[in-house]
Each structure stands twice: as C-alpha cells, then as structure tokens.
Amino acid sequence: MRHLYGRQRRNGEIIFGGDRESLGYISTPEPAGIEVNRSHAAEVISLLASLPIARAWAGLMAFSIDGAPIIGRISLRPDLFIVSGMSSSGFGRGPMAGKLAADYIRTGHRALVLDETDPDRCVTES
Numbered sequence: 001m002r003h004l005y006g007r008q009r010r011n012g013e014i015i016f017g018g019d020r021e022s023l024g025y026i027s028t029p030e031p032a033g034i035e036v037n038r039s040h041a042a043e044v045i046s047l048l049a050s051l052p053i054a055r056a057w058a059g060l061m062a063f064s065i066d067g068a069p070i071i072g073r074i075s076l077r078p079d080l081f082i083v084s085g086m087s088s089s090g091f092g093r094g095p096m097a098g099k100l101a102a103d104y105i106r107t108g109h110r111a112l113v114l115d116e117t118d119p120d121r122c123v124t125e126s
Contacts, residue, residue, distance in 0.1 A: 004016060004017075004044075005017055005089075005092065006044075007091075013054065014045075014048065016041040016048070017037060018040065018088070025060055027058055027059075028058060029056040029058040030058075034056050061087050061088055061090075062085050062086065062087060064084070064085030064087075064122055065122045066121070067085075067087070068085065068117060069083075069084070069117045070085040070119050070122065071083050071097050071100060071114055071117040072101070072114055072117060072119050073104070073110075073119070074119050075119070075120050076125045081101055081104070081105055082119055083098060083101045100113065100114055
C-alpha cells in the first residue's frame with residue numbers, strides 16, 4: 001500500500017513523499033520509489049507529471065509500539081521530553097506536536113490532547 005502525502009510551500013515548491021518500508025536506515029532514495037510517488041502524485045494533480053524533480057530524500061520513520069505518537073515527559077528521566085512515533089504523519093503533525101511539547105516544557109502544564117500520547121505507556125528503561 002502506498003502512503004502519499006504532500007503540500008505546497010510558500011515559495012511555490014510542491015513536495016510529495018510516501019512509502020513505508022522496513023529496511024533500516026537508507027540514506028539514498030530509490031529511483032523506482034521516486035517514480036512511483038511521482039505517478040501517484042500525478043494522479044491527484046496531473047500537472048506534476050511534467051514538472052522536474054528538484055530534490056529527493058530518504059530517512060527514518062519513527063513508529064511507536066502501538067502506532068500512536070509519543071509526546072511528553074519521560075517519568076524515568078524528569079528532565080527529558082520526547083516527541084516521536086508519528087511515523088509517516090510527522091510531516092503534517094510535527095509542527096503542532098512541537099508547539100504542544102514546547103508549551104508543556106515552558107508552562108509545566110500538559111494539554112489534554114497529549115493524554116493519549118503519554119510516553120509512560122511504552123517508554124521503559126532496562
């Protein structure tokens with residue numbers, strides 16, 4: 001199953017990405033995957049088929065054990081906060097996750113929406 005996401009930046013650049021593969025860390029995008037993403041993106045916005053690809057990237061996708069984000073204070077290390085586990089939705093959720101974490105760190109008050117992201121449900125120390 002292909003997971004495609006995208007947006008347009010203020011400078012007009014259109015960014016699309018996607019795919020989930022459990023291959024470890026690969027720092028070079030695979031050309032075949034780039035073409036598959038281009039094809040899927042062009043199905044949504046046909047103009048994209050004729051535009052050049054300016055850049056490509058590859059990296060890790062952080063999946064939590066239960067699939068939900070991990071945002072908050074680590075009880076075992078009270079001065080340590082984490083924002084992770086957003087897998088392929090970090091592109092869209094990341095800015096708000098960062099703001100919520102920053103507000104929590106600054107004020108000491110956790111927003112109610114962060115209750116379901118509590119690191120204590122899956123962060124352990126051996």
